[in-house]
Amino acid sequence: MITKNLNTKQLHITVPAGKRLIAKAVVCLEQIKEALKNNTIVVIAGSTNGYVAEELLSFIDQIGDFSRDTFYRGVTIGPGRKINAKGTYFNTDIVIEKGKWAKEKTMFDLGQELGQGDIIVKGANAIDSERKVAGVQIRTPNLGPSGPMMQAAIGKRTEVIIPVGLEKRIFGTITQAASKVNDPRTDGMRMLPLTGTIITELEAIEILTGASAELVAGGGIYGAEGGCWLAITGTEEQLHTVTDLINSIINEPKFGC
Secondary structure, eight states, rough: OOTOOEEEEEEEOOOOHHHHHHHHHHHHOHHHHHHHHHHHHOOOHHHHHHHHHHHHHHHHTTTTOOOGGGGSOOOOOOOOOOOOSSSSSSOEEEEEEOOOOOOOOOOHHHHTTOOBBBBOOOOOOOEEEETTTEEEOOSSSTTTTTOOEEEEEEEHHEEEEEOOOGGGGSSOOHHHHHHHHHTTTOOOOOEEEEEEEEEHHHHHHHHHOEEEEEEEOOOSSSSHHHHOOOOEEOOOOHHHHHHHHHHHTTTOOTTTT
């Protein structure tokens, strides 16, 4: 139901544009702004997090020679495709301490040091948007960077922000999926259920414009694969803002292009 004085507009957003939208929203969070002044932010390497790192480093005017082209540890690519890496390799994490990029540090250095007020930004491979739970695929028995992350998140109550696109939505629950792939009789990757501050395109629109959004359709061809149609509800001013925002990022190129 549309409330009086509110209207709904449908807009399509591609996967790359969604990543950019989510990254812009993360930088606008009040806890991120506070941590940039007084605490530590760790952006764990990942393809969506590359956009977050880019936006954060630009915000503090320290983008330097950062490149998101190889800002990941594990990555899923299409059959027969090869990664076309350009520029400097950044297959590590971005650590920002009180607004300064600490280039020599990674998540593995900070598991014991982080605490309340600090923030870890971690991408995900699956999202149950309704229940606000994400899933992280795990390749190694020691959990990789998720090990020290959980040490800080659970042991020290460090906030975890999870930027994840709606193209990673799954049927059922993350708990069910994790139970299946973590079973001793299953091979392949494991899954770590993860809770925290989840930011999909839906939350991003609300953070950036005040309008509300819901997923109503998805997919397409000629570059729209994996994209989504959103029904966005708000005031006339909010819908103008949303339209301008989406138009400003709609031509975000595919990853690696």
